[in-house]
Amino acid sequence: MTPENSDTKPTPTHDKTPANVPHYVLRRGEILGPFEIEELHKLVADGVLEYDDFVQEAGNSEWLPLRWLLVPGDAQDLGGALAPTWHTLLKWSWLRLRYNLDAQSLYAGWVCLGLALCGLYLSSRWREILWLPWAILAFFGGVALYRRERIGAGIALMLASAVIPGSLWAYFY
Numbered sequence: 001m002t003p004e005n006s007d008t009k010p011t012p013t014h015d016k017t018p019a020n021v022p023h024y025v026l027r028r029g030e031i032l033g034p035f036e037i038e039e040l041h042k043l044v045a046d047g048v049l050e051y052d053d054f055v056q057e058a059g060n061s062e063w064l065p066l067r068w069l070l071v072p073g074d075a076q077d078l079g080g081a082l083a084p085t086w087h088t089l090l091k092w093s094w095l096r097l098r099y100n101l102d103a104q105s106l107y108a109g110w111v112c113l114g115l116a117l118c119g120l121y122l123s124s125r126w127r128e129i130l131w132l133p134w135a136i137l138a139f140f141g142g143v144a145l146y147r148r149e150r151i152g153a154g155i156a157l158m159l160a161s162a163v164i165p166g167s168l169w170a171y172f173y
Helices: 037-045 066-070 086-103 105-122 127-147 151-172
Strands: 023-027 030-035 054-057
Touching (some): 023 037, 054 066, 105 127
Antiparallel strands (some): 023 030
């Protein structure tokens, strides 16, 4: 069976989205919504949302650039696999790290502290660059624990992330 007009391109799946299906928007690490398509158009026009934010249809696990939903002519042909851009990977990495430092503060904080210690051990030329960001993230994990009323674990993580790398750095360098 062949199509009647073989010169036409396949239509991306998001062009067939009904207007009354709720959509969620990922903007600067926060998930906003639900919105209908008309609301999304208005929010973009008002400058609240940007075309480079991501949108997800309720019940669908795929996130697409908002531009692809609102301006279907700008959508890429989705015939094959999509490779995420570095910008997309950085957005998702930040969102995941922020989630882990909030929801799984103790585990994420100790992992960050471990990475700080490994960075401190491996550093030779740029000492602070390899370990200091991880120690700061571990400290923020302790702050998140403290704010969630896990005071003992929060204080222990904050002290460990400040004292252990700092004293090792002072001793070795």
